[in-house]
Amino acid sequence: MSVIHLFDLASQQARWLSARHIAVASNIANANTPGYKAVDVPAFETVVGESSVALTTTNPLHIGTDPLSAEPASIKGEGQPWEVSHSGNSVSLEQELLKSGEVMSAYSLNRAVTKAFGQMLMMSVKG
Secondary structure: OOOOOHHHHHHHHHHHHHHHHHHHHHHHHOOOOOOOOOOOOOOHHHHHHHOOOOOOOOOOOOOOOOOOOOOOOOOOOOOOOOOOOOOOOOOOHHHHHHHHHHHHHHHHHHHHHHHHHHHHHHHHHHO
16 A cells, blocks of 8 residues: 655645636636637546555445435536537636636635644644
8 A cells, every 4th residue: 555645645736726727717818719619627536546646445334425315416518618609719607617616615625634734743743
């Protein structure tokens, strides 16, 4: 079993979030550009899956799923633009603003988790 470096993983996610934020901002900036096609980055799970970090379950009871739990709802038209204008532009401002909100909440979660683990590390070092 390989060692998982939490701070490296958090740093990698922060870089991915930065790249996604740039893509979303570029899409919003070009919302009125004729023929512009909206861009996005691959999902973070794909990026992590391609790296050397592989998560494994050591006990089947650790990650249990409830068969009665509801599946998470997906955003309408995820991966495809909601509308294409007559000029051939595929940017949907509503969709891009939703992505921007996802990025900001992921930034906040990343920062909070990193801060909590940093505090735990400092407490263990201080004794």
